[in-house]
Amino acid sequence: MRRGFKTQAEKSAAEARKMLGVHRIGKLDPWAYADHLNVILLDFHELGLSDATVRQLTKVDGDSWSAMTLEEAGLRSIVLNPAHAATRQANDLMHELSHLELGHTPARVDVSGSGLFLLSNYSEDQEQEADWRAGAMLLPRDALWHHRSRAMSAEEIGRLYGVSKALCEWRLRTTGIEIQLKRRRA
Numbered sequence: 001m002r003r004g005f006k007t008q009a010e011k012s013a014a015e016a017r018k019m020l021g022v023h024r025i026g027k028l029d030p031w032a033y034a035d036h037l038n039v040i041l042l043d044f045h046e047l048g049l050s051d052a053t054v055r056q057l058t059k060v061d062g063d064s065w066s067a068m069t070l071e072e073a074g075l076r077s078i079v080l081n082p083a084h085a086a087t088r089q090a091n092d093l094m095h096e097l098s099h100l101e102l103g104h105t106p107a108r109v110d111v112s113g114s115g116l117f118l119l120s121n122y123s124e125d126q127e128q129e130a131d132w133r134a135g136a137m138l139l140p141r142d143a144l145w146h147h148r149s150r151a152m153s154a155e156e157i158g159r160l161y162g163v164s165k166a167l168c169e170w171r172l173r174t175t176g177i178e179i180q181l182k183r184r185r186a
Helices: 005-020 030-036 051-060 086-101 124-138 141-148 154-161 165-174 177-185
Strands: 039-042 067-072 075-080 108-111 118-121
Touching (some): 030 086, 030 124, 039 086, 067 086, 124 165, 141 154, 141 165, 141 177
Antiparallel strands (some): 067 075
8 A cells, every 4th residue: 555545545535524514423325425426326136137147146156246347438337246235335335436536447357258247456555545445434533533432332333334343343453543542541
């Protein structure tokens, strides 16, 4: 990850919240943010996929993909895996929006023989940047500090913000909030 990126991501997340009229510790709706960015959310079930393909993508290989971003003729759209929990979809959507906002370019793009299926991979640094920015957008550091200092659990904070307990625990750990609170109590 680029030097200074984490600080930059926290600041840009705060600026985005302010621009959208969301309080610094308020819940940001990733679907509303996508709309604000003019990113179209495609309904997986309206893609016209065969029953066999839907089964493959949601049941057999449901964990092999989370979301897909498409860009064509200046239009940007995202498809989310409907087999995933709403909390994961929120993070997946914000992760994809982060790639777009950060101007990331896939390191590799594979196209099927028919030309219909694309698979892209971002560099590890770009994936980490998108993870960090998505986390900052969904769970701002100020909000984490506010709620944890009032003894809310990661699970409670996750529920409040519509994200998973695992994402909340990751943010609490990687932002250093848990360590700061332990020192404060000591």
